[in-house]
Structure formats: C-alpha cells, structure tokens
Amino acid sequence: MFIAEIISVGTELLLGEITDTNAVFLANELKARGVVLHHKNTVGDNLQRVADTIRKALERSDLVILGGGLGPTDDDLTREGIALVLGETPEVNQDLLNHLESMYTSKGRTMPQSNTKQAWLIPSAISLDNPIGTAPGWMVQKDGKIIVAMPGPPQEMKRMWKEQVLPRLDLPERALYHVTLHTSGIGESNIADLLGDLTLQNSPSVATYARKHGVDVRVAHMADSLEEARQGAAATEAIVREKLAKFIYGQDSDTLESVALKKLQERKETLAVFEAFTAGALAQKLGRHPRVKGVLSSGDHGIQVDLGLTPRTLSEEGEDSVNAAIELARGIQDRLGATYGLATVGNLETHECHVALVTDTEHKTATLNWVGTPDQLIERTSNAALMLLYRTLKGEAQ
C-alpha cells in the first residue's frame, strides 16, 4: 500500500482566515489514483514545527506533499524545514537564479534580493517549474521516500501538480471504486443495525455519514483496475442496496429534488407547492423547473383561507394540523392547475410537522416529530415532502 500525507504550511491557515482548498483538491487527486491518505496536517510558519511535522510524516508515509511556505520572505520556511530534516544544506542554483532574474528583467524590474532563496536547491532535490509564479517547487526522492513541495496559491499548485508532479510519480496502478448511496427517512443508527457486520469489513468498506439531506452510505473497494475494484465491491453493494431499498433514493450526484423532478418530467405531469412552514426551502429546490407551476410561501391566515384552508380546520385543528396541510395542498393544486399539490405545515414549539401530497382524487401525508433547531426542522420537513413526492411519482405505496 502506497501511503501519502499532506502538510499545509502557513500561519494564516491556523488563524481561520483561509479555508484550505488545496488539501481538498489533493485528497481528491490521490483518491482518484488509489493512493491512501492517512493524515492531513496544518502547521504554522515556524522552522522547528515544520521540521517536526515533516519528520513524523516521513516515519509513517511514503509520499509527503507540502503546500505553501515557498515564498521569498523570512516566514516562508518549507525549504529550510526539508533541508533540516534531511541534513542537507540549500545552495543557490545558478540556472534557477538566472530564470528568476529574467522573469523580473523581462518586466523591466529588478529582482528583490529576498527572492534569491526561491533559487535554492538541496543536493537530493530537483526543481519543479512554475510558469505562473516565482516559486519553483521541489521534489526529493531519498531512502525510498518522496517529498514534494509546491507553492500555496491554488492555481500554481494545481498546475504544478498536474504538469510536474504527476508525470514523475510512479503511482501504483491501484484503482478505487466507490459509490455513495443517499437515503432518506432513516437514522444513522438504524442503518447501522440493518447493515450489521458489513461496516466492520475493511475492503470493500461500508461507511455511513449523517448529512443534512439524510444518511449517506459509501461502499468502496480498491483493486488493480477500476473494473476489478467494481467487481470486488459488487456483492457488498448489492447487499447494502437490498437492505436499504426502501430508503435509498439515489447515488453520488443525485439529490432528492433531482430524482423527484426527473420523475415528474418523465410522467409529463405538473406540481404546485404551498409552504406554510418551510418558507422557500422547496421553492429553492423546485421553483425553477418548468414542470413546477409555482411555489407559494405564506403564513398569513387570510391568504391561506382564501386558498382553501377551511375556517373549521383553522379554528378546531389549527394552522399546523394534518388537515390544514391537505387543504392547502388541495388549494394550491386547484389554484395553479397542477397534477399534484404539495404542502408543508409545522410548529416550531411542538416540533410536529406534516406534509401532504394531493391529486384530484386522493391524498397522502407524512408526519415528523423530532426535536431540533428551526433550521433542522425545516430541512427535515422539506426532505420529507420531497421523499413523499418522489415515492408517489415512482409508484410506490407510502
């Protein structure tokens, strides 16, 4: 197994001012090539701590990728850190210096003295071209380990990674197959109970992640080729799909709204929505689709009664009752002339929320009752509405 580790260098990353998108990019790049990443580290501009972090990384990983700390100033310490750990002394490389100076003279400027250190190399390092910045990278191969140092600006790093680093890395031919299955209407621990020992096996691996939109289940397997990896994962994936069939609505880039709208399109039907509770959550997810006639958000009783909420339901059962949801769904379906009417009602204090879906002839409802913040209740209620819509359009019994 080929193990990589990322070290992001820069005090600004520890001050919360910058989100480290480079590390996310590299993690994806490594994953796509079957390289395993065990650790990501962020360390400030301090020589001793940079060196310690590199030393620890070399103990446990085959490939150490450093980002940042290659600028010209005294607090750019990545080169010094690598040299210290390897016991080598940086020297100015004349070719690099000439190149750097020519970058400045071609613009009619003089290279500041401080940039000289960007022309440093140690004996075991080669330099990596940076056509869009002044900081060349370093690549070191020593004692069976590889160290790569790239500049911090994302454009420079990404280009160097693709043009200079990847072609020089003799990456193992292992490939990772992975699929993320999206579920709705079931909690993480109930999924764990259904999956049993599956989540304990190492490869293919099965892992669950609680997301805002529901629980994701990720099946992954590594092999010598993508096809082999896919085949190796197939049996496990099939079991997971079967056990969770009732709750899975899509995979990878699918969303609840994308699968529901796709069904609506296939059936050439239309939808109208009334959000008494979720105020815009469904409008954002559905409102731009040509098969959605309209989404109305309102908590105003006059408007609601005008639309079809009966004064009897309002006074005897309340604006947040199941019947209110049904009447509002019916009202908006009728007013906007759609095949389906969908409505949400809810109460932030009792935490009880209802969704209703109506056609000309029938209605279905779902009820949620789970403590949470207002944002969580709105998220869950809009997800329940979308799931009710999707399952109905798919032709499933509720």
Add this chain to the structure above:
Amino acid sequence: MFIAEIISVGTELLLGEITDTNAVFLANELKARGVVLHHKNTVGDNLQRVADTIRKALERSDLVILGGGLGPTDDDLTREGIALVLGETPEVNQDLLNHLESMYTSKGRTMPQSNTKQAWLIPSAISLDNPIGTAPGWMVQKDGKIIVAMPGPPQEMKRMWKEQVLPRLDLPERALYHVTLHTSGIGESNIADLLGDLTLQNSPSVATYARKHGVDVRVAHMADSLEEARQGAAATEAIVREKLAKFIYGQDSDTLESVALKKLQERKETLAVFEAFTAGALAQKLGRHPRVKGVLSSGDHGIQVDLGLTPRTLSEEGEDSVNAAIELARGIQDRLGATYGLATVGNLETHECHVALVTDTEHKTATLNWVGTPDQLIERTSNAALMLLYRTLKGEAQ
C-alpha cells in the same frame, strides 16, 4: 502561552468530499481569545492513528480539541482513541443512557443498541450536553492537559463549544473587541480605495472580506479588558463608518433581510413578493415574517399573466424585462393585498436582472448586469431586491 491543537476525525475528510469548516470556526474562536494554535490535524477512522495523533498532540499542546467520530457506529472511534491514550476503560454512564433512551421513547421509538456507546464515559471525563443531537461531548482534564471531544455536525459542535466548553475553559484574560460592518452595493477594491491606509495598521486592525451578501469590514482591537479594547478601536471605527455610511446597512448578526423586516414592522406595513428569477431565495429570507403576506415563485407564463403580466409586455419586451418586474410586483401586491409588492426577473444568458418595488402610487427599480454563475446572479439579485426594500423603508432616495 496557552497552546491549542485541533484534530478532525473522519475518513470522509481525507477523501476530499467535505471541507472542514469546523476547524476554521474553531481557529477563529481560539484566535479571538488569544489562544495560540500551532497544529491542525486530520486523521481517518482508524483507532491506532487516532490514538497516535492524540498522543502527539498531548506532547506539544495544552488543549486538544477533537471534532467528529462521536457517532454510534463502529467507525466512530474518538472515544476509544482518548481512552486508549489515557489508559482508561470506557463504561456506560447510567444517567447518559437514561437520557439517550428517553430521547427515543419520548418520540415513541426504541433506542437502537448501537447508540449505547454514546453513553460511554471514562473516569477522567465529564460529558458535555448536546441538546440537538444524540452524541454528548467529552471533556477531560488530566496531568495539566485538557482534551475536548465534540460531535462533527457543525450546528452541534458550535453550540456545544459556546454553551459547554467555553464556560469551562479558564482562558487567558486578553480581550478582543471586534465589530463587523456589512455593506451592500460596493465592491471590495472600491472599499479599499475609500479606506486608504486604514487597512495597513496593525491594531486596531481593519480588514475587508468579500462575502456572498456583500463586502464586510471588520474592525478589531485587543487589550486587557473589553472596555479598553472598545475604546482603543473607537476612533478607527468612527472613520470607517463615516467613509462607508452610504453602503453600510448593519453590523455583526444583522442581515439585509433582518434590517428590512425590522423597518417593515416599525412602519406596520405589509409586503408581497413574486420571484420569477430568484426562486425561493427571498421566500427563505422573508417568508416566515408575519408582515409578509406571501412569496410566490413561478416561471410559468400562464400564472404570471393571470397575476398581471400584460401579454404586450411579455411578447414585446420579454418575461425578463424591467416592465415585467414592475407588472409582477404590482400583480402580487394587488392579489395579496399588501402595502408593497416586490418582484425579481432575470436572464441567466444575458446576465441582466431587474428588481421592482411598487406601492399603490409609485414604483422603483434596480438593474444588475454582471457576469457570474447562476447561484451568484440569484444571490446578487435577491440582495439588490432587499437593499431596494430597505432603503425605501428607511425613507432614503434611491
């Protein structure tokens, strides 16, 4: 010096699927309290590696903050990692278990067996309440070191940090005064030009941040007490407020919608909104307020004409013209019986978007024309609509 270190636990963070916003939040929180952060680490769901990372962090830091890995499943290993490093054995805490079980039974459900480990404690740990999730946190004080473990979902983590962790941390007494002023309708480089050398000074510091809702300007100053810090920042803050007076609409937790709705409430007036373009963006921000009669999102021409868009405007000027915005604003104002009607129209290809605000007697419009992604255009158009509303309600000339 009090040194902290952050450890984010979760294989998903190493696969590049998630950006670790928790660590950015914590870095900011620590900085605001003068706590120094030397290292941030990310480690996958592997007991040995989690334990190694905790061990190393305890060697070099006073406060070790773990995020994630507190779920109910076998790949949630933060508790196990802490216990292993400290040589202690987790045991089920009966109070925690009763509380967890009651969360389920109060909803008529049975707690899955796997959740039991969320009721674990080790002898040196106290548990940290999590009112919005099933994973309590841990706080350990041992051998002069502090370990805090919090759940991964950002809402749960942030609330636990503020309500449970901060009050228990005896943080050093330097105090930071800071205020964030929100602007709309001006770009970051124009603000930089107006502020001149102010952004170069170290303390009080003045920094600009381009956000989705507009450019924020943050004035901050650190001193021995909050009152001293506030006084030290006062002169700088006054200059910033004066230079940007035309563009500042609020500060800190204010939003464009909160200041606009506050004005609407004060004036005891009502609003109706039609989103032909922004589909739910304004419904989310305004739709739950009692003075908002309703927000309708629709791209359906039949619905729009029924509401008041004239066939002449539709055929000769188009659904995304200024006049369409005015007619839709007038239509929704009239249909829902509100003091003001507000509407958005726009075209993703020409990037031209219009907002219109009408009363019984007059109308105002604003036009945006700026290249961007669909999400950016929607965000900017909804902000322009809110700014038009706010400035009108405030009684300013457009």
